[in-house]
Amino acid sequence: MARTAERDTASYKWWGSHILGFLFRKQGGKRMNLTDWLTYAFLIVGTVIMFFPVLWMIMSSFKPISTLLQTPPTFLPYYPETIVIPGRDRPLPLLDVKLEDGSIKRMAQLSRVGRAARVLDIENPDAPPINVPLENVTPVQTVRFDLTNYTTAIERFPFFTYLRNSVVITISATILTLLINSMAAYALSKFRFRGRSVIFLLILSALMVPLAVIMIPVFLVIGWVGLGGNLLGVIIPPAATPTGVFLLRQYMLTIPDELIEAARIDGASEWRIYWRIVLPLAAPALAVLAIFSFMWRWNDFLWPLIVLGGKTELSTLQIGLNSFQGELNVQWDLILAMTVLSIIPVVIVFAFLQKYITSGIASTGIKG
Amino acid sequence: MDMSKHSQASFSLRMLWQQFTRILSLPIMAIVYGVDWIISRLIEPVIGSRRMPYFFVLPNMLIFVLFILTPVLLNFVFAFTGGSSTALSNRFGVGLANFERLFDCGDITNYLTCREDVFIRAIGNTTLYIAIEVPAMIIVAMIIALALNQEIRLRGFFRSAFFFPVLLSPVVVALIWKWMLQERGGLINTIISMFGGEPINFYVNGEWMMFWAIFVSVWAQVGFYALILLAGLQGIPPSLFEAARIDGANSMQQFWRVTLPLLRPTLLVVLVLTLIRGVQMFDHIYVLTGGGPGTSTTLMVQYIYRTGFEPPNNWGLAAAVSLLLAVVLAILTIFQLFLNRKQTEAV
Numbered sequence: 246m247a248r249t250a251e252r253d254t255a256s257y258k259w260w261g262s263h264i265l266g267f268l269f270r271k272q273g274g275k276r277m278n279l280t281d282w283l284t285y286a287f288l289i290v291g292t293v294i295m296f297f298p299v300l301w302m303i304m305s306s307f308k309p310i311s312t313l314l315q316t317p318p319t320f321l322p323y324y325p326e327t328i329v330i331p332g333r334d335r336p337l338p339l340l341d342v343k344l345e346d347g348s349i350k351r352m353a354q355l356s357r358v359g360r361a362a363r364v365l366d367i368e369n370p371d372a373p374p375i376n377v378p379l380e381n382v383t384p385v386q387t388v389r390f391d392l393t394n395y396t397t398a399i400e401r402f403p404f405f406t407y408l409r410n411s412v413v414i415t416i417s418a419t420i421l422t423l424l425i426n427s428m429a430a431y432a433l434s435k436f437r438f439r440g441r442s443v444i445f446l447l448i449l450s451a452l453m454v455p456l457a458v459i460m461i462p463v464f465l466v467i468g469w470v471g472l473g474g475n476l477l478g479v480i481i482p483p484a485a486t487p488t489g490v491f492l493l494r495q496y497m498l499t500i501p502d503e504l505i506e507a508a509r510i511d512g513a514s515e516w517r518i519y520w521r522i523v524l525p526l527a528a529p530a531l532a533v534l535a536i537f538s539f540m541w542r543w544n545d546f547l548w549p550l551i552v553l554g555g556k557t558e559l560s561t562l563q564i565g566l567n568s569f570q571g572e573l574n575v576q577w578d579l580i581l582a583m584t585v586l587s588i589i590p591v592v593i594v595f596a597f598l599q600k601y602i603t604s605g606i607a608s609t610g611i612k613g
Numbered sequence: 614m615d616m617s618k619h620s621q622a623s624f625s626l627r628m629l630w631q632q633f634t635r636i637l638s639l640p641i642m643a644i645v646y647g648v649d650w651i652i653s654r655l656i657e658p659v660i661g662s663r664r665m666p667y668f669f670v671l672p673n674m675l676i677f678v679l680f681i682l683t684p685v686l687l688n689f690v691f692a693f694t695g696g697s698s699t700a701l702s703n704r705f706g707v708g709l710a711n712f713e714r715l716f717d718c719g720d721i722t723n724y725l726t727c728r729e730d731v732f733i734r735a736i737g738n739t740t741l742y743i744a745i746e747v748p749a750m751i752i753v754a755m756i757i758a759l760a761l762n763q764e765i766r767l768r769g770f771f772r773s774a775f776f777f778p779v780l781l782s783p784v785v786v787a788l789i790w791k792w793m794l795q796e797r798g799g800l801i802n803t804i805i806s807m808f809g810g811e812p813i814n815f816y817v818n819g820e821w822m823m824f825w826a827i828f829v830s831v832w833a834q835v836g837f838y839a840l841i842l843l844a845g846l847q848g849i850p851p852s853l854f855e856a857a858r859i860d861g862a863n864s865m866q867q868f869w870r871v872t873l874p875l876l877r878p879t880l881l882v883v884l885v886l887t888l889i890r891g892v893q894m895f896d897h898i899y900v901l902t903g904g905g906p907g908t909s910t911t912l913m914v915q916y917i918y919r920t921g922f923e924p925p926n927n928w929g930l931a932a933a934v935s936l937l938l939a940v941v942l943a944i945l946t947i948f949q950l951f952l953n954r955k956q957t958e959a960v
Contacts, residue, residue: 280864284760291757292774295832298789299778301800305792314798317806425672432669444670451681453946457893457914458939461921461931462684462691465699470679485676514653515665521649544782546896551922563784567900570788577792584788591780599773602780606837607844 306581307390313578323386328353330370339385340364342377351385394582401579403557404586407565411543414479414561419538421484423531429485430493430527431519435505451487456547464551476559478552483541489534496530497523533605536598543590562587688939691932699928711933732934734908735916738823742912743891746827750887751880754835758842759872772843776836786833787900794825816902819909826898826910833897834890838883845879846872878952885949892941913938 305313307322327336330353337353342364344350352364361376398404432438433445456463463482464473472478500523508518524531546563553559555568566587570580595602660668692711694704719726724733757775761768778786793800794815802812815821849872857867873880895914898904904911904919911919913934921931 281763281765284763284765287756287760288765288771291760292771295774295778295836298793298800298832299781302789302792305798316797316812317803318798318800425676428669429673432666436666436669438666441666444674447677447682448673449950451677452950453943454681454685454939455893455942457895457917458935458942459681459684459688460917461928461935462687463680464922465687465928466680466683468699482676482680485673485680490673514657515662516652516657517649519669520645520652540780544780544785546783546900563782566784566788570791570900571903577795577798580788581792584785588781588785591782595773595777595780599776603772603776603840606840 302581303585305577306394306585307392308578309391309393310578312386321388322390324389324391326385326387328367330365330367332370337365341383341385343381344377354382394578395586398579398582398586401576402565402569402583403560404565404583406558407560407562410476410559411561411563414476414549415539415542418480418484418542419535421480422486422489422538423535425484426486426489426534427493427524427527427531428519430490430497431523433490434494434497435500435502435523448487448490451485456483456551460547460551467552473552474554474556474559475552479545479549479561483545483548486538486541489538492534493527493530496527500526533601536594536601537605539594540591540602685939688932688935691928692936693929695929697926697928704929707929711929712937714930715933715937729930731908731911731919732916735911735913738908738910739892739894739912741823742827742894743888746830746891746894747884747887749827750831750835750838751883753831754838754842754883755880757835757839758846759868761839761843762846772840775839778833779837781833783833783896784900786829787897790825790829790832791901817906819906822902822906822910826902829901830894830897838887841883841886842876842879845876848879849875881952882949885945885952889942889945889949892938892945 301320304320304322305318308319309322309324311325312319312323326339328339329336333355337355340352340354340362342350342352342362351367353367353370355363355365355374357363357379358376361378362382363374363376364382365374366372429448433441433448467473467478467482472481504522504526505518508522509515513521544563545561546567549561549564550567553561553564555564557565560568562583566580566583569576569583656668657665690701691704693706693708695707695710696704698704715729715732717728718724718733721727721733724730724737727733761772761775765771781789792798794802796802796812796814796816801815806812813821815825853871853875854867857871862870893914894912895918898910898912899915899918902910904915917931917934917938920927920934
């Protein structure tokens, strides 16, 4: 049905109306009513509100500091053009100057004198500079996606230290999370043993005590066991997540007991049954947990903030970003570039694994 | 020409991937078989197969006891003891003094008359924050979910558009908006001046910052709740709407009489989740406003953080506040678990 309707619209002569027709037509080819118009209006305005701040940040991250702080700001990253004139020690900014006879001439700016610019003729640099009022002057700018901010940020900040810490924490914490949570989930879903319900209740009750509530004593305990100021202190404690245990347990309940019984009769050890039969079968649930664990650890802020105590050589990207934005003179050009770099992994994960994330949230309600 | 180039590139990529997996497969195999051998042959015989379930839950339980149970108990100890030392032997019992200090006010309605004025302010701020953020979040999420549930084109695109900020870290979200709100170069002020208004320095105005703190939390998290509500909406059988339509109900009546009552369990879950997260709110606002200007956006968790981790490190006081917060959260979480259970039973 929908296919024939599409072919009909494809015969429209004016392709613009074809695209609009494709966008603004209900599935099944019905005409739009007021509700549909309102729905689309809301969705489009909403999309702009959601996307534009991020787009604005990305655009801003390419701007030089002069364009970045100008009012009104421009959307595209403009770079002031400069020219090297022999005899002058630094490149001079180019200006389009409106001369007294009304013609416009491209000249180089030497300096600013009050409300006027001292400009130099490019073709005749030895002629004495002239003063022109600022209202007759427009700087020559070109749009350029220049990576200067990025390279400077990487040089100026210990970016690679942060990156390494974030990567180490994210990967090892995710592996640890998958391992210990799947072990616990297997025991809780496929065994009957004394104390099982107590253990299950304990794990359940862990949901009730988020880090925010126990951060003071957790900080002390981590210090006492020697994990304070240590990446392990960020990796190990949050690995035992109740959400992960639940997610995996629910999935493992669907694995038939006969499979496990059969392996047991064949003489497989309990560990081998878990390691070689249950784990591969639980791969879909493990994948979902892995994606979430990656997101949690990469974006985590409060836990590393408490455990790592602000040491630069141990900081993650999030902590590093926060410490530089807290300075008195915020270097926005560099901060924005580093922020964009820090979201690249998240964007990649979102682009490829979006379906798993959204269906994982919709079906289990676990935090994204 | 182009085509062959393309296939060549993907071909060499595949070669690279094959090389990569060939190199990686050896250590992975070594780990898979090695772990299997060590635990099956060396550890399991010692423990005994019947006790293996305990071995399986051991790592989780160790972490749980060490980093959740012990801290919870310690929190009680700290809340009822005084002193600036963290060593338990150097702390002395003070009974309820920490709690009395928190509520030591000349006039409870005016935080300036309180000994811990920031604490009273933080309670007020958190209450205000929750009172506005929670309804705003639910209403916006509901509208998004309803819109996405229509027969529309590009549904996947629109869904991702609303959802993607959920995956951005709180620090990144706060930085994006901190930049948007700048007086110089900020987009919001550019828009204000475009309509002829004077640029506003938001960062010196407490009420404006509270507004933006709430706005940013909604912006960052609304996609998550919209997704849950959308799943709830899609769970409503279409035949019910059909029946309502045949009985002559217009779309407004359908919404109030069919959609809302059937969505109530999902809405309740969303309500409790937003409340739980609202009470714990910390990182977005900490990075965006730092709790300021002054203390006008300092929330409870930030108060705990400040009291404990900034000099003079009053651990006892911070623990006392944590305990109060824990009680609130425990009630909310029990309620949530109860709701979840009811919902799964209903399904």
